[in-house]
Amino acid sequence: MTIHAPKSRRAFADLLRPRGLTPEIVETALGIGAAESRTYGPGAPKAAPEYNRWARTIEALHGGLMTSEFDWQRFDPKNLPFFLLPGSNLGLLVSSGNQFTGVTYANPSNRNPKGVSFGRLVDDNGQMSFFGTVTQDGSGVDAKETWVMLYQERGDVVHAELSLPVSMPKGHVRDWRDRIIFPTYDVASSRLITTEDDQDQDDFAFTIARR
Numbered sequence: 001m002t003i004h005a006p007k008s009r010r011a012f013a014d015l016l017r018p019r020g021l022t023p024e025i026v027e028t029a030l031g032i033g034a035a036e037s038r039t040y041g042p043g044a045p046k047a048a049p050e051y052n053r054w055a056r057t058i059e060a061l062h063g064g065l066m067t068s069e070f071d072w073q074r075f076d077p078k079n080l081p082f083f084l085l086p087g088s089n090l091g092l093l094v095s096s097g098n099q100f101t102g103v104t105y106a107n108p109s110n111r112n113p114k115g116v117s118f119g120r121l122v123d124d125n126g127q128m129s130f131f132g133t134v135t136q137d138g139s140g141v142d143a144k145e146t147w148v149m150l151y152q153e154r155g156d157v158v159h160a161e162l163s164l165p166v167s168m169p170k171g172h173v174r175d176w177r178d179r180i181i182f183p184t185y186d187v188a189s190s191r192l193i194t195t196e197d198d199q200d201q202d203d204f205a206f207t208i209a210r211r
Contacts, residue, residue, distance in 0.1 A: 006181075021070075148165055164177045
């Protein structure tokens with residue numbers, strides 16, 4: 001497993017761009033999701049803040065991707081929001097994460113168990129292909145890699161990452177091939193906390209080999 005932990009905005013952008021993303025797109029999505037979760041009081045259903053954070057995060061991400069320079073497409077197989085970048089055969093999903101989201105010292109996982117549609121996409125990463133979703137023109141979707149954007153808020157800071165899963169036993173992802181740790185998103189200032197571009201020496205990546 002390779003883990004990237006960019007600290008500068010420029011290094012972060014360099015890692016996101018080959019995957020059809022920009023710091024601005026994810027910054028906006030994380031911010032809108034965090035704002036949405038704060039619109040609910042104690043009288044709301046317990047699941048409302050997190051469910052609607054997820055929904056708003058996806059909605060904002062959709063807006064950013066569809067208006068970007070990248071040619072993203074959106075599908076909803078079995079009501080699972082799924083983004084496809086056809087030129088690179090790259091897929092993208094969004095999920096809330098657990099307490100290890102956005103840290104380098106432990107493996108994260110999705111917060112809630114996922115269903116068959118999500119599991120199939122994850123399992124197929126190990127096979128390096130995903131087929132079966134049909135587009136409006138009748139052609140099939142071929143995503144060689146399906147990445148997951150995980151997020152979790154802890155102490156008014158949103159921790160997030162873009163990671164490539166390879167196995168999902170019992171509804172939770174346990175193994176990842178690549179992880180890009182996002183700079184933390186500060187809710188109070190509504191921005192990603194990054195170093196200045198002349199401090200790129202703070203950026204690092206490392207690989208963990210399986211025993």
